Amino acid sequence: ADAPALIAERLSLMKDVAIYKSVRDIPVEDLQREAVVIDAAVKAAALHGLEPETTRVFFKAQIDAAKAIQACWIERWSAGEVRPADGADLVEEIRPELLRLGDAIVAAIALDARGGDTADLEAFEQSVSVECLSQSSRSAIARALAGIQLR
Numbered sequence: 001a002d003a004p005a006l007i008a009e010r011l012s013l014m015k016d017v018a019i020y021k022s023v024r025d026i027p028v029e030d031l032q033r034e035a036v037v038i039d040a041a042v043k044a045a046a047l048h049g050l051e052p053e054t055t056r057v058f059f060k061a062q063i064d065a066a067k068a069i070q071a072c073w074i075e076r077w078s079a080g081e082v083r084p085a086d087g088a089d090l091v092e093e094i095r096p097e098l099l100r101l102g103d104a105i106v107a108a109i110a111l112d113a114r115g116g117d118t119a120d121l122e123a124f125e126q127s128v129s130v131e132c133l134s135q136s137s138r139s140a141i142a143r144a145l146a147g148i149q150l151r
């Protein structure tokens with residue numbers, strides 16, 4: 001189970017989300033969608049024997065990082081960097097993929113937790129390296145990940 005690689009993959013999709021939203025002038029934050037993502041994560045947590053509240057906090061940290069990454073890209077494009085052409089569709093492609101990754105992340109965390117794997121913060125920082133992801137966002141995710149309890 002490679003939770004960090006899956007977390008990095010989830011965060012990597014935020015550039016495509018930012019392209020989609022920037023092209024259409026849609027705000028980065030969508031609280032209704034966040035509720036859907038968190039709900040799905042809490043349900044997956046229950047299925048995999050993780051404690052729901054700490055799992056919720058961890059997903060909130062991933063979403064906060066996701067919003068910061070999108071804002072970072074939009075800022076770069078408004079400062080003159082060339083925005084890539086519009087590509088993947090948010091509703092038909094990216095969001096379903098984010099939900100699949102969310103399930104996979106929960107499953108991987110549960111496997112690690114049962115295997116007695118403790119979160120290695122240094123290894124986490126090494127493998128979760130995503131353009132526009134700040135050090136502080138990454139640390140917040142690492143801390144929330146370490147806080148997830150088995151039920």
Ligand SMILES: O=C(O)C(=O)C[C@]1(C(=O)O)C=C[C@@H](O)C=C1
Binds near residue numbers: 029033062063066098
């Ligand atoms: O689905 C979106 O619109 C996203 O930007 C992704 C995401 C997430 O991380 O799941 C991030 C920010 C939004 O507020 C809602 C959800």
